Amino acid sequence: MTAACPAPHHEDEVVLLGHGAGGRLTAELLDTLVLPALDGPSGPLEDAALLPGHPDLVVSTDSFVVSPLFFPGGDIGSLAVHGTINDLAMRGARPIALSVALVLEEGLPLSELRLVVQSLGKAARDAGVPVVTGDTKVVGRGAADRIFVNTTGVGQRRLGLRPSAALARPGDAVLLSGPIGLHGTTVLSTREGLGFDSDIASDSRPLHHLVAALAPLGAHVHTLRDPTRGGLAAALNEIARASSAAVEIEERTVPVPEAVAAACDLLGLDPFIVANEGCLVAFVDAVAAEEALTALRSRPEGGQAVRIGEVLPQGPRGRVTLRTLVGARRVLDMPLGEQLPRIC
Amino acid sequence: MTAACPAPHHEDEVVLLGHGAGGRLTAELLDTLVLPALDGPSGPLEDAALLPGHPDLVVSTDSFVVSPLFFPGGDIGSLAVHGTINDLAMRGARPIALSVALVLEEGLPLSELRLVVQSLGKAARDAGVPVVTGDTKVVGRGAADRIFVNTTGVGQRRLGLRPSAALARPGDAVLLSGPIGLHGTTVLSTREGLGFDSDIASDSRPLHHLVAALAPLGAHVHTLRDPTRGGLAAALNEIARASSAAVEIEERTVPVPEAVAAACDLLGLDPFIVANEGCLVAFVDAVAAEEALTALRSRPEGGQAVRIGEVLPQGPRGRVTLRTLVGARRVLDMPLGEQLPRIC
Numbered sequence: 001m002t003a004a005c006p007a008p009h010h011e012d013e014v015v016l017l018g019h020g021a022g023g024r025l026t027a028e029l030l031d032t033l034v035l036p037a038l039d040g041p042s043g044p045l046e047d048a049a050l051l052p053g054h055p056d057l058v059v060s061t062d063s064f065v066v067s068p069l070f071f072p073g074g075d076i077g078s079l080a081v082h083g084t085i086n087d088l089a090m091r092g093a094r095p096i097a098l099s100v101a102l103v104l105e106e107g108l109p110l111s112e113l114r115l116v117v118q119s120l121g122k123a124a125r126d127a128g129v130p131v132v133t134g135d136t137k138v139v140g141r142g143a144a145d146r147i148f149v150n151t152t153g154v155g156q157r158r159l160g161l162r163p164s165a166a167l168a169r170p171g172d173a174v175l176l177s178g179p180i181g182l183h184g185t186t187v188l189s190t191r192e193g194l195g196f197d198s199d200i201a202s203d204s205r206p207l208h209h210l211v212a213a214l215a216p217l218g219a220h221v222h223t224l225r226d227p228t229r230g231g232l233a234a235a236l237n238e239i240a241r242a243s244s245a246a247v248e249i250e251e252r253t254v255p256v257p258e259a260v261a262a263a264c265d266l267l268g269l270d271p272f273i274v275a276n277e278g279c280l281v282a283f284v285d286a287v288a289a290e291e292a293l294t295a296l297r298s299r300p301e302g303g304q305a306v307r308i309g310e311v312l313p314q315g316p317r318g319r320v321t322l323r324t325l326v327g328a329r330r331v332l333d334m335p336l337g338e339q340l341p342r343i344c
Numbered sequence: 345m346t347a348a349c350p351a352p353h354h355e356d357e358v359v360l361l362g363h364g365a366g367g368r369l370t371a372e373l374l375d376t377l378v379l380p381a382l383d384g385p386s387g388p389l390e391d392a393a394l395l396p397g398h399p400d401l402v403v404s405t406d407s408f409v410v411s412p413l414f415f416p417g418g419d420i421g422s423l424a425v426h427g428t429i430n431d432l433a434m435r436g437a438r439p440i441a442l443s444v445a446l447v448l449e450e451g452l453p454l455s456e457l458r459l460v461v462q463s464l465g466k467a468a469r470d471a472g473v474p475v476v477t478g479d480t481k482v483v484g485r486g487a488a489d490r491i492f493v494n495t496t497g498v499g500q501r502r503l504g505l506r507p508s509a510a511l512a513r514p515g516d517a518v519l520l521s522g523p524i525g526l527h528g529t530t531v532l533s534t535r536e537g538l539g540f541d542s543d544i545a546s547d548s549r550p551l552h553h554l555v556a557a558l559a560p561l562g563a564h565v566h567t568l569r570d571p572t573r574g575g576l577a578a579a580l581n582e583i584a585r586a587s588s589a590a591v592e593i594e595e596r597t598v599p600v601p602e603a604v605a606a607a608c609d610l611l612g613l614d615p616f617i618v619a620n621e622g623c624l625v626a627f628v629d630a631v632a633a634e635e636a637l638t639a640l641r642s643r644p645e646g647g648q649a650v651r652i653g654e655v656l657p658q659g660p661r662g663r664v665t666l667r668t669l670v671g672a673r674r675v676l677d678m679p680l681g682e683q684l685p686r687i688c
Binding site (some may be wrong): 012013014015016018019020021026029030032034037038039046048049050051052054057058061063064065067068069083096097099100102103104105106107108109110111113114117118120121124125130131132133134135136137138140142143144145148150152154158173179248341342 | 356357358359360361362363364365370373374377378379382383384390391393394396397398401403404405406407408409411440441443444445446447448449450451453455457458461462464465468469474475476477478479481482483484486487488489492494498500522540603639685686
């Protein structure tokens with residue numbers, strides 16, 4: 001333990017809600033404070049890491065602090081399973097084991113805890129992945145908000161699938177497996193009692209079968225990413241940056257459900273930066289784009305898959321450009337990150 | 345998600361601090377609520393689980409909620425590394441990768457966060473295990489207490505070492521690698537400002553080298569356990585129960601540092617149920633007991649290793665008996681669990 005402070009932070013700075021929102025503030029916290037201390041990877045941050053000495057295995061961890069615990073389409077238990085399965089899937093892996101660690105607030109009704117763990121167990125069973133180990137801690141009243149869940153997963157990579165955020169290439173087609181904005185607007189609407197949650201539900205679901213459907217395309221699948229915190233804008237920006245790619249998205253092709261658009265309008269949110277928990281972005285070689293779309297659409301969870309853009313042969317590397325409805329071009333920036341706390 | 349409630353709990357029951365203390369309440373919560381929902385293992389609960397399809401790999405997860413964050417001998421960062429390494433080591437494994445997930449409270453000084461992650465990084469480096477992936481979430485003020493850390497580890501089992509809580513056998517020698525009670529009394533004394541922390545320090549440290557020293561004994565090493573939450577009493581009772589063994593401990597042989605004894609006297613604590621983070625209990629075949637002691641003592645962290653008891657050829661199976669200083673015998677029970685919240 002040392003008091004040395006090499007990073008350029010003022011000592012009176014504090015953690016902000018936006019540091020956890022998956023945007024620029026999160027990236028800054030990681031780059032300047034966390035990763036240097038942990039000897040973190042200098043390469044791109046992937047959804048899941050390779051296990052040293054076992055190149056066919058990947059590991060991913062996520063803590064879930066979503067509020068409220070229950071929302072249309074899911075709850076913190078099912079979300080914790082889907083979220084980690086999906087991070088593994090984005091590296092081309094099928095999940096082989098999950099760990100579950102609970103932090104509970106004293107006074108939490110056991111009936112509520114039971115609903116959460118039953119939902120978690122059901123989600124794991126439905127996805128075919130065993131929960132192999134766990135941990136339970138309890139803190140006093142007021143020292144946590146009800147339940148926090150950590151899931152960590154180990155996945156086995158599918159033969160031939162080696163997607164990485166750094167592998168997008170000029171000419172790639174950008175595919176999206178389904179509509180955006182459902183999870184974030186549902187959680188927010190439920191939390192704030194806005195009433196939209198009668199029309200919409202979270203898209204929380206496991207995506208490993210969808211990735212399996214892409215497996216026959218093998219090395220044509222360059223990059224997979226599930227646009228969770230920070231939404232589609234953050235996912236595309238992370239890929240553009242990691243691959244030094246000029247990504248261009250056709251705005252009118254991006255499916256935004258009506259209820260999501262209405263909720264976002266009311267709340268002053270941009271659907272492009274709202275979290276999703278059940279769709280993925282795929283960057284695939286142009287020659288395989290049609291085959292990839294067909295593969296995605298072969299699964300119910302990819303039934304609405306569409307092509308939303310491409311990696312330009314030339315253009316501003318590391319940037320995402322949106323061709324708007326009226327034909328103009330604007331930069332789709334990495335969100336700053338203050339928008340939606342405790343969305344997952 | 346279902347509202348069915350098969351377990352014999354009243355719906356007005358709530359989570360208690362003792363549910364997280366590693367004793368009988370924790371076991372009851374796991375047995376009646378968590379494990380049935382998760383299709384958990386029906387066999388003994390081990391410190392780390394085998395990875396399905398990869399019998400040489402084990403996985404373990406732990407969330408750390410210790411308060412205060414910093415204490416003599418360690419902090420939540422180093423503790424989170426040591427705790428998970430040790431759970432892997434108790435299955436005969438060396439750590440090959442760690443994940444780290446942080447839940448941060450809005451308003452936490454970045455300077456404090458930096459100290460924690462620097463300590464975490466140093467502990468991982470010192471132990472030779474890379475942090476391969478991570479996650480950061482932020483919750484609003486008052487929704488968490490400063491920092492919670494989850495670490496999950498993957499370990500590779502050492503050739504020939506296959507210890508399990510269920511493998512203790514009649515005739516086994518019970519060895520203890522060092523003095524007990526230091527971690528729990530240090531944290532409690534620091535938290536409550538009792539002043540003992542000038543005399544004592546947590547024993548928090550990694551134990552995988554100590555386990556490596558035992559590797560040459562191979563299958564003679566039946567059971568390894570680090571007596572953390574619930575202390576030596578909980579660890580021995582878990583082993584006795586999992587192995588249906590009659591364990592007898594000679595009280596005078598168990599090393600309790602003077603300062604620990606004094607603190608426990610004052611606080612009304614039993615050193616046998618105070619948490620440790622840097623010692624282990626080993627059940628080894630009697631023929632290998634001397635060799636095992638020599639191996640433990642060959643490492644600094646095992647320098648004070650002693651033989652503290654044996655598994656009786658006959659006796660009350662699943663129970664731990666203490667031969668007291670005056671020669672009487674009493675049952676050393678599984679602690680109930682309300683004693684020491686947020687000790688790790």
